[in-house]
Amino acid sequence: MRMSLVTDCLGYMSLEKMTDTAASLGYESLEFACGNWSNAPHVDLDGLLESNIRREDFLNTLKSRGLEIEVLNCSGNQLSPNDDGRAHQEVVMKTFRLAELLGVKTIVMMSGLPGGGPQETTPNWITTCWPPINNEILNWQWNEVAFPYWEKTVKQAEDYGIEKIALENHGSQLVYNAETLFKLRNHVGKMIGMNFDPSHLLWMGGDPILAVRALGDAIYHVHAKDSRFEKGIVETAGVLETKTFESISNRSWNYVALGHGHDTTWWKEFFSVLSMTGYKGAVSLENEDLTMDPLTALIKATTVLKESLPKDFANRKIVKTI
Template identity: 45%
Template sequence: MKIGLNTDGFGALPLPACLDQVAALGLTHVEFGLGGWSSAPHVDIADLLAKASSRDRFKGMLAERNLEISALNCSGNQLHPGEIGPSDTKLAYDTLELASLLGVERIVMMSGLPAGGPDDRNPNWITSSWPLEAMEMLEWQWQERVLPFWRPFARAAEAKGVRICVEQHGRQCVYNTESFFRLREAVGPTVGVNFDPSHLIWMGGEPLSAIAALGDSIYHVHGKDSRIEQRARIDGLLDPKHVTPVGGRSWNFVSLGHGTAVHGWLDIVKALQQIGYDDVISIENEDYSMSAIEAVATSATTLRFCIEQAGKAKQ
């Protein structure tokens, strides 16, 4: 396996300094956020789409540091009922085009979340069968919004030879294994998973069981962890408070090994090996308890140790 970084983790650095830091940490791959929920600190997608010279310069900067792109990330909400929806839809299709131009085989994104009905102004995440209208809302979402976007989008990705890695994230129509397979069965194997253990953990799931269930539909992996805090014993895991300050929350995103123990990450790496995944684990840092460089370095050290140990155990 190889270790990479979602470069939003070093979003305060300009692109050359970011890539220098990635190389200095001994990482081999990068994942770039292009817009949507990313501020796109390192990539101007319009410029790269428009100019071959910009693409050549961009690829040259990576080659100078022996870095490769693991994926392009366009996570946003293309199903939003307001202006965000069309904007993020355009971003998704533009990302397919840029991936094709750069020779990148994977894009990472989320399924999106529509309104609960045709007259609603905001997205609505349905997580219960009660009250009774919730099931009607959920079916409306899938039949009228989710599948009408995803069927043609999956066909467009297949035509360009690009695989879509959907991240199972709370407040999305695809947020767990079951909802992922509902999408995949409807649109085909061009759609796989960007497996991110952190979201599963804060929703009460268990990564090893999910990896076994997802199997070879895992196309890309995020190295990201969550820690369940003491407050969860009082309030449970649903927590609408902002991610900062971290104190007082039921759970927090943390660097690898600070939520799931190191031996737990070793088990995750072994489980990925068992289902045939031998590719990039892209560190996505959202640990707000320490500096970005400390958090990324900690995660990289944890991953490197686990990959080495898993390799020895396999011999």
């Protein structure tokens, strides 16, 4: 498994400083966000599309530090029934174009979430079967919006030389667990797999270790991110949390740096079982811990990642640039 980094956690750094930092910490590849729910701190999407020179400079910055592009990420809600959906779809298509120009074969994105019907203007995430209209809404979302969209999108991705689309198992999306992933994959084919992020399944009450067994070779990418139930709150409030992420002291759960929700022993088992499934791809560290500064969180999480991955780091040459 390769150590990769979602570069957004160092979004306050320039591309040069970020790549220096990533290389010095032992990362081998990088996951770049191209827009939508990310402000794309290290990717000028339009600029890279327009200029071969800019693309060469971008790639040389990585190569000189012993790094490469692992995936491009355009996560957003392209199925949203409003202007946001149309804008997000534009970024999706630009990301496909850039992937072809850069030789990137895997795209990370979200499945999307439609509205509750043809006249709706906001997304609607159905999480219970009652009242009965919920099932009608869910069937419409899948059959009338999601399936047609992904049938078309898979063909478009193929036209740009993309081999895999890894959908993140995220809340407020149609695909948020193994069952919903297979529902889409079985309909549109094996271009679609999962970007498995254990932190999301954890806050939903699932078991990521059992989930990777269920997913098997449908796992195309992995995010290393942790989440923690907050004692004294989750027991009375439950896990359906609507307070903003900045309200960390009042939430029933929070995203935390690797090892700050589940200890190294848990992560060792997770990565060991992931290896048993045959996964040999990238593990991309993602940090959204708001309890400490980003670089501190990254350094602490990297220590846990190195300790937990079934990989020998002793003989890897680390580029020391900071």
